[in-house]
Amino acid sequence: MAEKGSGNMENNSSDNAVPGRTEQILCQPCSSKDKQTVADAFCSTCDEFQCTECSSVHTTHAFLRNHKLVNAKEVKTKQAAFDMKGLDQCDEHQKVLEFFCEDENQLCCSTCAIVAHRKCHSVVEIQNIAGRSLSTRSELKVKLQEVKEKAEKVIENSKSSEEQLNQDVKELSLKIRRMRDNVIKMFDDLEISVAKDADSFKTETLNKLTRKRSNSEIHIADATKSIATIDNVHQNGTPSQQFILEHKMKRQVDELSSNVDKECQRLETVTVSFDFDETLRLIPLPISYYVPGQLTLKYSVPEAVKPITTVDPIVKLTTITSIDRKQTGDDVEEPLYSGLDFLPDGRLVTVDNKNKKCLIYNEKLEKVGSFQLSYKPQCVVAVSEEEVAITGINIDFLRVSKSNEITLNRTCKFQTKYESICLKDERHFVVGTQDDTRHVRIVSLSGEEKDFSINFPNKKYPVDTSACTYMRNSDKVVLTDRDEHTVYIYDIKSNTRVVVKDDQIKEPWGVAVGPSNCILVCSNQTHTVVQISPTGRVLSSYKLDMKHPYKVCVSKNKSLIAVSSNLNGGRKLQLLKLVY
Incomplete structure (x- = not known):
């Protein structure tokens, strides 16, 4: 064949x-x-x-x-x-x-x-129109991601109901046994009778919950497979194949979303309870006559069911203070702040790429500390109360005292060139690479390197064309692509990604994680900070009082952000209040 x-x-x-x-x-x-x-x-x-x-x-x-x-x-x-x-x-x-x-x-x-x-008046060849729309693929993936999250909610509800059901059934025996000391024979029979009915109800209910969970696992598998297919076609297929896939997949995604929504609407709370009557009939009658209570078996659905889909809060930004970064007496060039981060006590640490400096600012953006470096720094991250790490030729660890004295503690040397950096956990960094097909890597505080289990596209990012950050709560990596006007959200667990493209995102550069796990991105050409949900929806865009925002960071309590710009002859550093 x-x-x-x-x-x-x-x-x-x-x-x-x-x-x-x-x-x-x-x-x-x-x-x-x-x-x-x-x-x-x-x-x-x-x-x-x-x-x-x-x-x-x-x-x-x-x-x-x-x-x-x-x-x-x-x-x-x-x-x-x-x-x-x-x-x-x-x-x-x-x-x-x-x-x-x-x-x-x-x-x-x-x-x-x-x-x-x-x-028909307009029948056109696919290859002539295949490149018109690029947003449908991302919309399909966002919807599939929402399908997965809804299905996971169904599974979570089923597990909770199962645990509650098991707990309720256990309580039946305990409650009955407290009464059995007075009427041993009667309560022996009672326990057997009630346990039989309760176990029968439990078996029936568990079968129903198992079917619910199985259906939701199938929905998750279908959504995961569809996301992988979309990625595969996007990376390897022709524009015509991508157009065909998006058109054919849309109906499947809608049907899958509808099925999951139906499952969500049928969520139930299962309870088992037993209540004693006020009087006990002790006459020797059949057990059905003298059972001192009644077993109640029921399903209940809350009167007002809250929507399972989470509502992503939209952040609001208000400028607190702003300073111009002009060349001073000891500067070789106009300062360019290529890295920013807040120390736990609220002080702002920055690195000046052009003049090879590490600088400390207070809450009024007054410079209170400075340290001369021997190389051009790329980015900085606060490691602890009094320590920061700076990427450049290698990774330097500097001590920043409470009195703003800065000293070099140690240096970790690497073959790989690293640019952006953020904390993954108490012992590891997530770092963005330069000119390497492994776009994001993991580096320990002791200098050990390892890779994420992510299938990155086979391309390399030169210096200042990409930045990354890490979403600790959901184990996701965010990567900006300045030249492609794109933000990628990689899910580490499922090895899938969401592609975020929008007219509000032009030359995305610096990126940070804000409140409620939202993503804040500097859009260089629109002069804005764009807010993106964890699932890839563009939520808002805040116009800044500066041209060409470059890097952004968020304070540890999520109440402040700092933004630097890279406009030649008009570079600024701004502090903004964050409300949500």
Whole structure:
């Protein structure tokens, strides 16, 4: 059976040559009808070998006349296309999807275009419009991420209900046994009777909860698989394949989202309780007569069900103070603050890339400390109450005393060039690389290096084209791509990513994690700080009183941010109040 996308051929290669046998390339449309017809032409647009009769449609239909036909004998092989696993095939005719009907918003193969859409006014080739929209893919992934989170909520609710159910059932026995000392025989029978009914209810309920959890796990698996498919096609597929995937996946995502929403609407709280009657009938009657209480088995749904989808708070910024960074007497050039971070006590530590300095500012942005470095620093992070780490040629650890005296403690040397840096936990950093296909790495405080389990694209970021940060609560890495106007959110656990593109994000540079795990990004060309949700939704954009914001950091109590700019002749450092 021929590989998908290639014509059926009979060859007379040197390994199996037979006298009198000639190479024949068969017509692909005819082969699909079990007819053996020699191909006379190859259409590079249709990507098919065709006989004279099948190729004649190119002259009878106007929208096919610009296809390029060549003699089949001149084409020996065709380049293998990326395997879309059937997603690029027409469901009705099992042919490659090549057209898009803008009138009816439908993907079409050549047969669909001729038969079903011949009266439509705008049937265009996919390859001519495939690059129009790039946002649908991110929207699909954001929606799939929300599907996963909702399904996880269902599982969490099921587990909680199971734990509560088990606890309630255990309490039944304890409550009954406290009464059994007075009426041993009666309460022995009572325990057996109640436990039997309760266990029966428990078994039935657990089966129901197991089915709920199983369905939600399937939804998670489907969402994860779809996200991986979208990433795979985005990285390896053609624009046409990406367009086809986005159009075909949209219906699947909507259906998956609808199924999860239905599961969320059917969440229930399961309880088991037992209450004694005020009087006990001790006459020797059957157990059904003298049970001193009643077993209550019920499901309950809260009257006002709160939406499971979390509402991301929008932060508000207010400028507190601002200073111009002009060249002073001991500066070689106009200062450029390439790294910022707050110490735990609220002081701001910065590094001046142009003048090779580490500087300390108080809450009024008054300079209170300075230290001369021997290299151009790239970024800085506060490690503890009195220690910071600076990236440059290596990573330097500096002590910053309460009295603002700065001294060099130690240096960790590396072969890899590191730029942006932030804390991962008490013993490790997350660092962004320069000119390395491992865009983000992990470095311990003692200097040991290791990699994330992330499939990064095979590209390298030169200096000042990318920055990273780490979301500790959700184990995600955020990476900005200045040249592509893109913010990537990598989920470490699932090895998936969300691609954030928006008109409000132009040349994203510095990035930091704000309150409620939101992402704050400096948009250099729009002169704004953009807020993004943990799932990749753009929430707000704050216009700054400065041009070309460059780097941003957030205080430890999430109440302040500091922003530096990189505008030549007008560089600033600003302190802003953060309210949410």
